[in-house]
Amino acid sequence: MLVDTAGSPGDVIDRSGDPLIRADGVWKIFGRHADRVIGTPDADLPRTELRAKHGCVAAVRDVSFEVWPGEVFVVMGLSGSGKSTLVRTLIRLIEPTAGGIEIDGKNVIGLSGAELLQLRRHTSSMVFQHFGLLAHRRVIDNVAFGLEVQGVPKATRLARAAEVLTLVGLEDCANQFPDQLSGGMQQRVGLARAFAVDPKVMLYDEPFSALDPLIRRDMQDEVCRLQVETGKTMVFITHDLPEALRLGDRIAIMRDGKIVQLATPEELVGSPADEYVQNFIRDIPRSHVLTLQWIMRDPEPGELDGPTLPVTTTVRNATAVIAGSERPVCAVSNGKVVGVVDRIAVLNAIAGEGD
Numbered sequence: 459m460l461v462d463t464a465g466s467p468g469d470v471i472d473r474s475g476d477p478l479i480r481a482d483g484v485w486k487i488f489g490r491h492a493d494r495v496i497g498t499p500d501a502d503l504p505r506t507e508l509r510a511k512h513g514c515v516a517a518v519r520d521v522s523f524e525v526w527p528g529e530v531f532v533v534m535g536l537s538g539s540g541k542s543t544l545v546r547t548l549i550r551l552i553e554p555t556a557g558g559i560e561i562d563g564k565n566v567i568g569l570s571g572a573e574l575l576q577l578r579r580h581t582s583s584m585v586f587q588h589f590g591l592l593a594h595r596r597v598i599d600n601v602a603f604g605l606e607v608q609g610v611p612k613a614t615r616l617a618r619a620a621e622v623l624t625l626v627g628l629e630d631c632a633n634q635f636p637d638q639l640s641g642g643m644q645q646r647v648g649l650a651r652a653f654a655v656d657p658k659v660m661l662y663d664e665p666f667s668a669l670d671p672l673i674r675r676d677m678q679d680e681v682c683r684l685q686v687e688t689g690k691t692m693v694f695i696t697h698d699l700p701e702a703l704r705l706g707d708r709i710a711i712m713r714d715g716k717i718v719q720l721a722t723p724e725e726l727v728g729s730p731a732d733e734y735v736q737n738f739i740r741d742i743p744r745s746h747v748l749t750l751q752w753i754m755r756d757p758e759p760g761e762l763d764g765p766t767l768p769v770t771t772t773v774r775n776a777t778a779v780i781a782g783s784e785r786p787v788c789a790v791s792n793g794k795v796v797g798v799v800d801r802i803a804v805l806n807a808i809a810g811e812g813d
């Protein structure tokens with residue numbers, strides 16, 4: 459399996475200001491009597507027991523996280539772990555049972571109906587697994603749809619739609635209808651439609667899971683490129699770990715409605731929190747994800763004359779240099795040596811692979 463994390467511009471995320479999204483103790487319990495569960499020991503019951511005792515389903519349990527401007531925040535987990543529910547509660551497509559949500563400085567829970575529409579039409583856009591294109595409209599009108607709903611004049615919205623179609627490489631398909639396009643192309647139209655309104659936050663619910671693997675990879679590259687070009691903040695749901703590692707700056711792993719680990723790709727692969735996470739990462743080649751940062755040690759006196767590599771180099775990409783040097787390799791950040799890496803460290807890093 460080929461995994462690379464090159465698309466994640468993680469080191470440029472600025473955390474000095476306010477987060478763009480803040481979820482604070484969010485719960486979603488489907489069914490009646492939800493209020494009898496939250497805050498009681500029963501809230502921690504396994505799903506089946508909770509359902510048997512109270513007849514309700516705890517889809518999201520006490521979830522808190524922050525997403526920073528420009529970050530790609532991935533939500534991962536097995537089917538039924540609560541990913542879609544969680545992301546939908548952020549813009550109240552599903553009403554959370556408890557907890558606080560802030561987007562772009564606004565208290566989402568307190569928004570009126572009109573303000574909520576504003577949030578869904580201007581501040582955020584969502585891309586779904588099934589592209590949800592309007593079959594009787596041309597591609598360009600599909601892309602312009604969000605702007606039409608906003609009341610943007612026709613000439614302006616078509617000009618913007620044409621611009622965004624070019625961004626996703628579909629400028630030649632503007633006048634076609636969705637069913638004349640392949641699945642991958644249709645999802646590009648879905649992406650273009652979401653980008654057209656220039657939202658602050660893009661929410662993706664497994665947008666590529668219906669696509670075949672090669673097209674899927676293309677689309678991941680496309681999202682990486684668009685993210686780098688536009689600096690959009692993204693919340694991206696997937697249950698495919700290579701996809702999560704490629705796209706995510708940070709990944710939240712959900713199980714039974716809870717986040718069991720929230721970490722960078724490297725932290726996840728380097729130190730999985732429990733067996734559930736371990737099972738996800740089992741087939742991931744560690745050397746493709748771990749960087750020199752993860753395996754370096756402090757230099758001993760006289761060890762600073764080896765070849766240098768950026769500290770963000772993956773172990774895989776550093777192996778040839780390290781293997782070919784008698785001296786430990788110096789890991790460099792901002793022009794300074796921050797650690798050294800020798801052959802033993804590389805062997806230890808890859809030792810856990812493929813078992």
Ligand SMILES: Nc1ncnc2c1ncn2[C@@H]1O[C@H](COP(=O)(O)OP(=O)(O)OP(=O)(O)O)[C@@H](O)[C@H]1O
Pocket residue numbers: 488489515516517535536537538539540541542543544697
């Ligand atoms: N409207 C609903 N009413 C009752 N239970 C629901 C409802 N929507 C979701 N659930 C339950 O909540 C749990 C979480 O569902 P959710 O759709 O968020 O999972 P998911 O992680 O997105 O799964 P998938 O990967 O299959 O899309 C599941 O047990 C599901 O059955």
Ligand SMILES: [Mg+2]
Pocket residue numbers: 541542543
């Ligand atoms: Mg889902």
